[in-house]
Amino acid sequence: MVDTIHIIVGIMGNGASLLLYAAPILTFKRVIKKGSTEEFSCIPYAVALLNCLLYTWYGLPVVSCQWENLPVVTINGLGILLETSFIVIYISFALPVQKKLVILMMAAALVVFSTTALVSSTALHDHHQRKVFVGSIGLVASISMYSSPLVAVKRVIKTKSVEFMPFYLSFFSFLTSSLWMAYGLLERDLFLAAPNLLGCPIGLLQLVLYCIYRERK
Template sequence: MTIEPLLSPCPSPPPCSNLGWLSYGALKGDGILIVVNTVGAALQTLYILAYLHYCPRKRVVLLQTATLLGVLLLGYGYFWLLVPNPEARLQQLGLFCSVFTISMYLSPLADLAKVIQTKSTQCLSYPLTIATVLTSASWCLYGFRLRDPYIMVSNFPGIVTSFIRFWLFWKYPQEQDRNYWFLQT
């Protein structure tokens, strides 16, 4: 048995979102943002390393990863060197992180046309949809509690897109994979 089919066609992006929110949390002095995004960045890094280990097309993945990390470094250079005012830096970094998070939550809708055309939700993950709605709702509530519009507003699309995907799962139920066998325990 080969590992290739078990890997997704493209890896998760480098931990750019986690590192952005980690910087935002550090600048704001928010321990919860710091801890959660440190763990998230570490897990994303481990995922990328494991993916690269098994990936047959390392050159493409390395190029994508290097490009995103280059963009991340340019962003850090901008925020830490060209924006000396900490309050302005916090506002601009919050906006940057929000845009990145919103685009992350909207990305699964790229498969919307494929789902409607094929009348199949095979390309969508139900467990990931549940995790997304729970995570984005938690962060929305946390942002509301802190009265932080960057945290609150950037996570709201996660709730909306999750409910769109739930509707798609209801409208086009997934068929059981006939090639999958449960192991008897």
């Protein structure tokens, strides 16, 4: 029974994550239409890309035992493609200063991921050690990913406007965090459950702020 629930939650988590990763499509449709990134920040997308890279690696048989974390691999693999696309679009329409910042962030993310993959595959010799090592770094990346919307939260409180904090991004962030927290708890995997313990309240905070300021211009 527990295994069945675990599989169902994993499938639901994949669905919610897909909607979360696809939610910025509306934002970047606006960016392309206006030819400007306006006040949108690329930090959440760069951090999300690093998170997807690390957890794709975490779920592969190199780190996990066989394919026990297949749902983690599939959705984060798709996340890599989507986040990369968003970042490329952002760079295309960003100001020179913004482009430089994003490129530096991308380079840093690739260095962190490459180093993590190299060390875990060569210096560590069993799945437990690899999961602890990769999971610990992934945990930090996930906490950073779920904390990055606080930049938008600060802007909402300051401007009393939710224009640059899209509702669907906040909603699916909360939903995804809730489902993956449940998935991690059912599997007794701290590295999957722990970051979502932070993601849930942050997502809820965004929704509360949206309800408060959505009528204001």
